[in-house]
Amino acid sequence: MASNDRQAREERTRLRTYQARQEVHRRAVRRRTRDNVIAGVALVVALTLATGAQLFYFGGGPGTPEAEPTPTATPTPTASAEVPSPDLAEDRTWVGELALDDTTLSIELDGQAAPQAVASTISLVDSGFYDGLTCHRLTTEGIFVLQCGDPSGDGSGGPGYSYGPIENAPADDVYPAGTIAMARVGGDDQSQGSQFFIVYEDSTIPSDAAGGYTVIGRVTDGLDALRADITDFGVADDGTDGAPVVPVSITSFVVE
Numbered sequence: 001m002a003s004n005d006r007q008a009r010e011e012r013t014r015l016r017t018y019q020a021r022q023e024v025h026r027r028a029v030r031r032r033t034r035d036n037v038i039a040g041v042a043l044v045v046a047l048t049l050a051t052g053a054q055l056f057y058f059g060g061g062p063g064t065p066e067a068e069p070t071p072t073a074t075p076t077p078t079a080s081a082e083v084p085s086p087d088l089a090e091d092r093t094w095v096g097e098l099a100l101d102d103t104t105l106s107i108e109l110d111g112q113a114a115p116q117a118v119a120s121t122i123s124l125v126d127s128g129f130y131d132g133l134t135c136h137r138l139t140t141e142g143i144f145v146l147q148c149g150d151p152s153g154d155g156s157g158g159p160g161y162s163y164g165p166i167e168n169a170p171a172d173d174v175y176p177a178g179t180i181a182m183a184r185v186g187g188d189d190q191s192q193g194s195q196f197f198i199v200y201e202d203s204t205i206p207s208d209a210a211g212g213y214t215v216i217g218r219v220t221d222g223l224d225a226l227r228a229d230i231t232d233f234g235v236a237d238d239g240t241d242g243a244p245v246v247p248v249s250i251t252s253f254v255v256e
Contacts, residue, residue: 062143062183062197062205062213081160084123086115094122094217096255100135100148100248103229105198107180109217109255114167117182117192117214124159124194125253135248137197138231141240144201146231147183148250149194158193165189169212175199178219184210200231 089111098105111118124130135148136155151157166189179199185191189210200223205213233245
C-alpha cells in the first residue's frame with residue numbers, strides 16, 4: 001500500500017512539474033507574441049512617421065502643401081534671423097543675373113509690387129546666402145516650375161526666418177513663363193523664406209486657403225537656355241515632380 005501511495009505521489013509530482021513547464025511555455029509564447037505585436041506596431045508607426053516626414057519635406061512649393069520651415073543643421077552661409085525691412089526694396093525695379101550652373105538668366109525684381117519679398121531676396125543675395133545652393137525640385141506636368149534656394153537641399157530649409165503676407169499674386173492664378181515667385185507652406189501666408197521658383201512654361205497654379213504665390217520678378221533673358229540646358233531633360237527616375245535629371249546649383253546671384 002505504501003509503495004502504491006509513493007508511486008501516486010510521484011506521478012502527481014511529475015504531472016504538476018509537466019503542467020508547470022507547459023504553463024511557463026505558454027506564457028513565453030504569449031510574451032513573444034505580445035512583443036512581436038508591439039514591435040510590429042512600432043514599425044508601422046515609424047514607417048508612417050517616415051512617410052509623413054518625406055511628404056512634409058519633399059512636397060515644397062506650388063501645387064503641394066510644402067513646408068519651408070525652420071533652418072536645419074546643414075552648414076549654410078550666415079543670414080540674419082531678423083526679417084529684412086521692406087524699405088530695403090527701395091520701391092524700385094532691381095536688375096541682375098542668376099547663374100544656374102553654366103546657364104545665366106537676366107532677371108528683374110519688382111521692389112514696388114513685392115517690397116517685403118524683394119527686400120528679403122536682396123538681403124540674402126548680398127550676404128552670399130544663395131551661393132552654391134541647389135535647385136532641388138522640377139515639375140513637368142500640370143505646372144512647370146524649377147524650385148531653388150533651399151540650404152538643406154530637400155525642400156525643408158530656410159534662411160532662419162519666415163515672413164508674410166503674400167504680395168503681388170496674380171488674381172487669375174496664371175503665372176506666365178519667366179515668372180519668379182516665392183515658395184511657401186500650403187495654407188500659410190507667413191511661411192515664405194529663401195525658396196523661390198522659376199516658371200519655365202505658362203502655368204496655372206491654383207490658390208489655396210492662404211492665397212496665391214508672391215511674384216517677385218521675372219526672367220528677362222535666358223529662358224530658352226534654361227529649358228535646353230536643364231528643364232528639357234526632365235525629372236530623375238522618369239518622374240514628373242522631383243529632383244531634376246541635371247543637377248543644378250546656383251553659381252552666381254547678383255542684383256543692383
